Amino acid sequence: MNARFSGKEIADFCHFLAREYGLCFAPTRYSFVENRIGPLLNAFCCQTPAELLHKAKTDLALRVELLNTLTTNETWFFRHPQHFLILKNHVLRELVEYKRKIDNKQLSIWSAGCSTGAETYSLLFAVLDCINPAEFNIQITGSDISSDALKTARIACYNKHDLRITGQEVLHKYFIEKPDDTWQIKQEILKYTKFELLNLLKSWPARTFDIIFCRNTMIYFDNASKTSLTQRFLSALNPGGYFFTSANETIHMNDDADLKKLFIENEIIYQRSSVKIEHQVLKFATPSDLLRALNLLQNHGFEYHLEKIHQAHNLAPTRAIYLNRRDIEKVKELFALNAIKLGNSGTAGQ
């Protein structure tokens, strides 16, 4: 069945897509939307486009189909190779050095709008080229709104087109060639990645990352959504963390934003202000010591933040407190008075 939308119907539909998913289609792209959603009328037993719109508000399966149909999942390995060079030659080097100093062996990266996974795995290869996974706990998370794209990402098998600019060395190091001319990523490195369904414009799980890539994804969003999304990416970065986006996606930030623009090898990369100098890391003997310490800091109005750390042993806390250096003596005194025990290495950091 060939759908024929009235101007108002297609405008209403696109308004719904923008509000719910941030997917913006200018009137010049209405025929694209019309062609893509026409076949869904039959599949979801709707007589009219208005009925489809009504059903999409409550029918989860229809929403999933809509998103799979309307998102553009174009991606390939090492897309914009300069970003991966900067990652290897500058960003990872600096992060590793800093994390060794503060004894934080957690490295977490987010590929937001990862599509079928090429970007997520390109990040993984860059990391494994520079970092020994026996030293750092590496976790690379890919997320997307399209369940079909994520299915492909989890299968981790790609064709020549996806790998068109991937060098032979990478292919042989990280893939196994299959008889049907496709390339499967080696099983043993998949454990460093995970994929999740996530609408960037809805709420996220509370967590932070050292590096966030969000490229060729915000182009779908209107200016207000881009501004609030960038602000939320900033909050999801660890202090000193890096944000990569595509050159054609202008960053929408408030002037007082805590995000520095770095110019590296003719590219603009963003970095959240670092706390290297002002903060000291406090590690605790047990989770209960950490909990009591948090209560005390809150009750006494001290400034602090929590960060994930490498767990020294099974019963050790998985987080440490980052405290402003000026407060360190007072806080240690307070902890001693309350018999709060610091971990073996006690304090670390610069």
Ligand SMILES: C[S@@+](CC[C@H](N)C(=O)[O-])C[C@H]1O[C@@H](n2cnc3c(N)ncnc32)[C@H](O)[C@@H]1O
């Ligand atoms: C063109 S691909 C970019 C893939 C990869 N980042 C790259 O640069 O090659 C854009 C991806 O953004 C996803 N996307 C669009 N809107 C989204 C939203 N609201 N939340 C999460 N992902 C979204 C699409 O499903 C698509 O897979």
